[in-house]
Each structure stands twice: as structure tokens, then as C-alpha cells.
Amino acid sequence: MAHEIRIAGTDVHFACAAGQNILDAALKAGIEMPYSCRKGVCGNCAGALAAGEVECPPTDVAEPGQHLYCQCRPLGDIEIVPAAWHRIDPAARKIFTARVYRNTLAAGDVSVLQLRLPAGRRAKFRAGQYLQVALPDGSRRSYSMANPPHESDTLQLHIRHVAGGQFTQIVTQLKAGDLLQVELPYGNFELREESSAPMLCVVGGTGFSPVKSLLDDLLKKEIKRPVTLIWGARNRGGLYLMAAVERWRKLLPGFNFIPAIEDAGDAQALGGFHGRVDDAVRAHCSSLAGHEVYCCGAPAMVSAVRKACVPERGLDPHHFFSDVFVPGPAAR
Ligand code: FES
16 A cells, blocks of 8 residues: 655655655655665665654664665655755756777776767766666666766766676677767765865775766865775775876875775785775774765675774764665666
8 A cells, every 4th residue: 555755844745655665755756865775785865754654674774763765664654854855857867878989997807988978968967976877688787977077078987897797798898989878867975065074985996986076076176175085905906097096196185095905915015004994994094073984885895884984983974975886787
């Protein structure tokens, strides 16, 4: 049986079908709220309940009194208090047939794919957002734009190869001139431009890509904030775009880079941290009170970094922004 969900303090309400979770119902009704993984891992979709009852699996990701909207189903009509919401502008999301301009193997298991939009067309997105690539079987894959929004006639994607992955098989064959259908923008992982808080960016592997867009945007807009980037990889080859890091070192005042490398020899050679990114956070940050953290990568890595930042280093949980990379078909 369908139930009604109302946003507290507004006259906005929408239907939630039987068995549907709050987040899916909101997105279907054209209302966007913070989210990333849609799997109960990142905590981005947490919000309060002002009235009614919900059924939620147990979690230690949400703060007391908060519910993960991607996991909770209404048991009747309910009233919710999301952390933020806005109506999705259907005209803002566009489908493009983009042309492969360059396809580079940047690391053993990472392709950097550069796409050009058709002549005269521009992609409108905010730094940190992502797109969906349409595959021949009708499924989709999500990838963050690594280029900043002002480079709007191009799209740069960092694609980690996944054994047996459908798009991995396609991407390794793509050559200049091939066409791909993409739709964008999606997501709300983005820079809080109004803030001047020091930023800690913690990324694993190709989690680097949305943060590259954020930092290039910061540079373009001449926003001056202290930034520390911790980039985790198995070995030095996993830091596949050091040219970008070198550019920020030169041009971003207050930029600090810490590679977190699992290979002891490579960590020592680079003067970096030997180990995981969450341990690098513990080693380099005694307190994160007053900071903002931008974290991107696999679900387990994001959850470990959240633990290191929020309960262990005093970060305000509302200042932990994450983009969780979940392999496989994109939820729509
Ligand atoms: S926990 Fe709900 S979107 Fe990640």
C-alpha cells in the first residue's frame, strides 16, 4: 500500500509505493536530497523523522535520532526533516552523444577517457558531480567528471578496470572518434563555496577524479582555503595523475599532499605515509574540529575514513561529504 511522505514545515508531499524507501520515493517524485551510495554505507542521506513510523535495518552510520532515507521504508504516512532538499530541474539534465577524443591507460588498471561534446553544445554541471554512461544492453554506469565545470565542451572520466566488468571491456577498446551516450549532471557531492574552513580531501584510487574537479574549480575561482589531499594507492603507479598534484602544489596556496601507499618501498621513496588512508588521517590530523572533509572511494574506505574523522578526530558529522563508488549498474 502506498503511503504519503511530507517534508516537515512545507506543503511538499509525495507518494511512496509499497516496499519503496524514502530516498527512492523522493527522487522518483523529482525531489533531490543528499545521497551517494544508496546502500546504507556513506550516511549522506541521513535525516530526521518528525512524525510517523518507519522500518529501518540497524546501522551505526546514522547519528542518534537520524535515519538513513535510502534504507528506511514508511509504515504509514510520515513527515521527514531532510538535511537539504530541492526540486530537480528536469531541464538541467541533458543527454549527449559524446565523441572519444583521447583514451589513455594512465595506470595498469585505470583509463583516462576524454570526451568531446558535439559542436556548439556545453555540459552544465558543478564540480564533484557525475554522469551516467549508457551501455548497449540499456544498463548504465556512473563516473565523476574529473574536469572542472568551466571546461564545458569536454568531459574527462577516470575509469578503474574491474575484472569482468562490462564497461571495462568496452573502455579498453575505445578509440578516438568512437561515440558514447552520456547523461548529466547527477549527484550532490560538491564544494561548499560559502565556507572558508580548511579542507581535507581523502581519496582512494579513482576517487581522485571528483576531487580533481573540485580543486581545479577552486583554482579557477581563486578561492583561497588551506587544502590537504591524502591520496591512497597500492603503489606509486596508482597515483596516476601526479601532474595535477604538481600544478596544485605550485598554484594553490596552502596546498599539502600526502600520498598513502601500501607498498613500503614506494611510500618511503615518495616521502609519503605507509598504509591506509584512514590511518594517514589519524597520523597527520590531531583534530578536525572546524574542518570540512571531502572523501571519495570504495564503500569500506569511506566508512573507515568517516570513523577516523568524526568520532576520533572531532569532525562535525555535517561536514563530512562523501562520494561512494559502488561498482556495477547505476541505480536510476
Ligand atoms: S547511506 Fe544512504 S545514500 Fe549512502
